[in-house]
Amino acid sequence: MQFGLFEERPHYYATLDDLVAHMMKMEDDPLFPKGTNMVIYRGNPAAKLMIVGEAPGTEEDRLGKPFVGRSGQLLDQILQAVHLDPEKDVFITNAVFRLPPGDDGKPLRKPTSEEIAFYKPYLLEIIRLVDPVVMLLTGNVATESLLGQVGITKLRGQWFEWNGRYAMPIFHPAYLLRNPARTPGSPKALTWRDIQEARKKYDELLSKRG
Numbered sequence: 001m002q003f004g005l006f007e008e009r010p011h012y013y014a015t016l017d018d019l020v021a022h023m024m025k026m027e028d029d030p031l032f033p034k035g036t037n038m039v040i041y042r043g044n045p046a047a048k049l050m051i052v053g054e055a056p057g058t059e060e061d062r063l064g065k066p067f068v069g070r071s072g073q074l075l076d077q078i079l080q081a082v083h084l085d086p087e088k089d090v091f092i093t094n095a096v097f098r099l100p101p102g103d104d105g106k107p108l109r110k111p112t113s114e115e116i117a118f119y120k121p122y123l124l125e126i127i128r129l130v131d132p133v134v135m136l137l138t139g140n141v142a143t144e145s146l147l148g149q150v151g152i153t154k155l156r157g158q159w160f161e162w163n164g165r166y167a168m169p170i171f172h173p174a175y176l177l178r179n180p181a182r183t184p185g186s187p188k189a190l191t192w193r194d195i196q197e198a199r200k201k202y203d204e205l206l207s208k209r210g
Contacts, residue, residue: 016045016129023097023122030115031098036061041093041126042068042086049089049202050132051075052123054141054172055096055111066094071173075138078173078191082199091130095123095145116145133165133205136198139172157194159201166201170194 013019024038039056042065051067059069067075076086084090096111096119123145127135137143140150146167147160155169171187171194179187 013125013129016126019122019125019129029098030118031096031100034098034101036099036101037064038097039064039066039094039099040097041091042066043091044088045091045130047089047091047130048133048206049084049091049198050127050130050135051090051092052135052137052142052146053092053094054139055094056099057108058099061099066092067173070177074173074176078195081192082195084199091132093123093126095119095142097122111141113144116141120145127165133209134198134202135162135165135167137167137169139169139175143169157190157197166205168194168198168201170198 013022020040023040026032026038036056039060053066056066057069057071060066060072066072075092079086079090086092096115100109100111100115135146137146140152143152143155144150146162147155147169149155152169152171152175156171158168160167160169171191176188176191182188
């Protein structure tokens, strides 16, 4: 399947650093009034494999980097299992760049579709500047942002052609932490299959580039 870019986006930036500098000063985004930090990326901006997460958690909000809590530790282990260095071989970002706090004392919540739509142009600009060849979309928020679809159990493991790149939805590591079984057909077993397929596609595409 092929998906196009939305027309709306922030104006083009010359470098990723310029875009990040702009985003760090933003005060008109829907989650700014809540007082959470802007969490944009970690890893290597020159990497050709991008991972798109959902939104920061409390640990990510505190440290200012995505995937640094328990989910991030598991993500790093998954990558290392197929010999990918999370700091050298991968660029990790979010679909939503601030922590969505709970309302009225409730626990932290998932981003709304309106919040996902607001931040999407910034994600698109990050993708343009980093220029990955393979993208792994972790969970429903990332797949809604870039593919306009949800239903991760049906979408995971499929390749989608997206503006000359290959995107695959996979389970979010937080979901794997809640479902630790490794039996055949379990989320962890399926994720192992997906990450091996992603590594294969990554190697294939890089070899074509020479």
